[in-house]
Amino acid sequence: MCGILAVLLASQNNVAPELAEGLQLLQHRGQDACGVVTCGPKGRFYQCKGNGMVRDLLDPKSLSQLIGGMGVGHARYPTAGSSAQSEAQPFYVNSPYGIVFAHNGNLTNTDHLRYYLDHYAHRHINTSSDSELLLNLLADALQKTGKFRIDGDDIFRAVREVMQTTSGAYACAAMIAGYGIFGFRDPNGIRPMGWARRRSETVEGGWDYMMASESVVCDALGFQDWTDVKPGEAIIITRDGLVTRQCVPARTFAPDIFEHVYFARPDSVLDGISVYRSRMAMGDALAANARAKLAAEGIKVDVVIPVPDTSRVAALQLAQNLGVPYREGFVKNRYVGRTFIMPGQEVRRKNVRRKLNAMALEFADKAVLIVDDSIVRGTTSKEIIQMARDAGARKVIMASCAPPIRHPAVYGIDMPSRKELVAHGRTEEEISRYIGADLIIFQTLPDLVASCAQFNPDIQQFDCSVFTGEYVTGGVTEEYLAHIEGLRADNAKLKQQGAVAGPPMVDVSSSTLSSSASATMNGAASTTLQPIFESQPLNDDVSGGGEVAGGGDVSQVVGLSNESLQEHEQPSLVVGLSNE
Numbered sequence: 001m002c003g004i005l006a007v008l009l010a011s012q013n014n015v016a017p018e019l020a021e022g023l024q025l026l027q028h029r030g031q032d033a034c035g036v037v038t039c040g041p042k043g044r045f046y047q048c049k050g051n052g053m054v055r056d057l058l059d060p061k062s063l064s065q066l067i068g069g070m071g072v073g074h075a076r077y078p079t080a081g082s083s084a085q086s087e088a089q090p091f092y093v094n095s096p097y098g099i100v101f102a103h104n105g106n107l108t109n110t111d112h113l114r115y116y117l118d119h120y121a122h123r124h125i126n127t128s129s130d131s132e133l134l135l136n137l138l139a140d141a142l143q144k145t146g147k148f149r150i151d152g153d154d155i156f157r158a159v160r161e162v163m164q165t166t167s168g169a170y171a172c173a174a175m176i177a178g179y180g181i182f183g184f185r186d187p188n189g190i191r192p193m194g195w196a197r198r199r200s201e202t203v204e205g206g207w208d209y210m211m212a213s214e215s216v217v218c219d220a221l222g223f224q225d226w227t228d229v230k231p232g233e234a235i236i237i238t239r240d241g242l243v244t245r246q247c248v249p250a251r252t253f254a255p256d257i258f259e260h261v262y263f264a265r266p267d268s269v270l271d272g273i274s275v276y277r278s279r280m281a282m283g284d285a286l287a288a289n290a291r292a293k294l295a296a297e298g299i300k301v302d303v304v305i306p307v308p309d310t311s312r313v314a315a316l317q318l319a320q321n322l323g324v325p326y327r328e329g330f331v332k333n334r335y336v337g338r339t340f341i342m343p344g345q346e347v348r349r350k351n352v353r354r355k356l357n358a359m360a361l362e363f364a365d366k367a368v369l370i371v372d373d374s375i376v377r378g379t380t381s382k383e384i385i386q387m388a389r390d391a392g393a394r395k396v397i398m399a400s401c402a403p404p405i406r407h408p409a410v411y412g413i414d415m416p417s418r419k420e421l422v423a424h425g426r427t428e429e430e431i432s433r434y435i436g437a438d439l440i441i442f443q444t445l446p447d448l449v450a451s452c453a454q455f456n457p458d459i460q461q462f463d464c465s466v467f468t469g470e471y472v473t474g475g476v477t478e479e480y481l482a483h484i485e486g487l488r489a490d491n492a493k494l495k496q497q498g499a500v501a502g503p504p505m506v507d508v509s510s511s512t513l514s515s516s517a518s519a520t521m522n523g524a525a526s527t528t529l530q531p532i533f534e535s536q537p538l539n540d541d542v543s544g545g546g547e548v549a550g551g552g553d554v555s556q557v558v559g560l561s562n563e564s565l566q567e568h569e570q571p572s573l574v575v576g577l578s579n580e
């Protein structure tokens, strides 16, 4: 669930500080890596990206060197490839026209796309990131125009081609050197995205525009008129204004319900549904279920305690409905981020302990009802139930605002392995025993769906695949699930980390982007302004054996501007892919 952001100012003022501020507001969507690329005079790109949190990487000094009035930002939570610095976004490809690209989501036909890009488009893909594939598909589609200069129609057509060839979930923000920014959302609208505008403070009658994963960014940066991008729609923003087009017919609109359960900030409104309201409704619905279950078991609860942060809104509502006191029994260390999106089970487990501390005052001799938004691997619940018992709780009942998660996620949540899911292959009683609770209470799926759907009757369904195993895009076969399980399960990732040697191919600082041939550059943050060339396996195959390029000297090469583009030939092999 990465965060994506793009801003175009009416003026030529530097936009980087606002992009960094906006990314801070999207930090909850990805903590592994982040980056900003801006476009300045002569269509030159300036970038700063790498592993780390927004406030650390995008410091004032780095930001001051990111020149230009339009730019793209990204906060990454890896769901494909690795956590390597080389996969930090935005990605850049110099040909054609100079494109910068940020992606939220996950593609499900990457093998197919990789094959096409290699065999037909002859594009070199330097990482295992699905986003790099998506960017190169877009670049390939634009290349086919064969034009010296492109216009909005060309971009819409290229996006259409991408949508026709790509399967999975994606909300994307992109920028073309010297031209403008554009974005698009997959035909099922699985991942969220919208745009907004505000009056320019410096250009009379001008508008500043932004597009982002969540509306909270628009509120905080003073933008108005938040409008969700429709499924299958693309938007282009240039200094002439904004145009939108339905690039392919929308399919079943199925936004991911997990945004409401966990991912999004409560102060965001996604597709017309306030996340805060939907979480309140989850608390209400869960209360009815909890009342019945507690009565059936003859349990009287003394106190309701949320697991900070995400469950707070729902837990308060549940407590009020039950007429039981709500108490903040777990104190959260504000300096520890979200644990679920941390890479690796051991890191997650340790950080739950670092993050939460149980106050004996609220637990001693009490029957406590602990409320969380979801129980996925059970890491959090197992730890905090033990903490509650250590703090003297007499009885521990665990309640989850989401139903049991028994199926892998394929659209942008990194839980591809069934074996890692605590509810997979377990009954509710078995889950309860596994996490050490006296009783477990789950939300039902109809209640969860109603908690969100009641606020926007236009949404016919949500993507609930992690609860049902039904994948709205189709094409998610048992074979595919087994394949990603082999690639991305925690133990598989650990093995890969062991096998990968060397840093990213090119370490570009927050200076002008370097470019060579038509390869995608995977820049990384650096403290120096000089581009540095470092050795890196050019072959992404983690089993080893790739060639190593190193020692070369990358001189500063300017990014392409529209002015410097040359007429080029139509590629000889033009083979479109189709899911159909």
Ligand SMILES: O=P(O)(O)OC[C@H]1O[C@H](OP(=O)(O)OP(=O)(O)O)[C@H](O)[C@@H]1O
Residues within 6 Å of the ligand: 262, 307, 308, 309, 310, 311, 337, 338, 339, 340, 341, 372, 373, 374, 375, 376, 377, 378, 379, 380, 381
């Ligand atoms: O069963 P698990 O695998 O532990 O996953 C579920 C837990 O992880 C998340 O918390 P997280 O710490 O990521 O974020 P939060 O502070 O927003 O609640 C979520 O809110 C649950 O508490």
Ligand SMILES: NC(=O)CC[C@H](N)C(=O)O
Residues within 6 Å of the ligand: 001, 002, 003, 030, 076, 077, 078, 079, 080, 081, 087, 103, 104, 105, 106, 107, 129, 130, 131, 412, 413
């Ligand atoms: N969480 C996301 O949206 C991730 C985007 C992309 N799949 C990546 O791994 O970088």
Ligand SMILES: [Mg+2]
Residues within 6 Å of the ligand: 307, 308, 309, 310, 311, 372, 373, 380
């Ligand atoms: Mg939590």
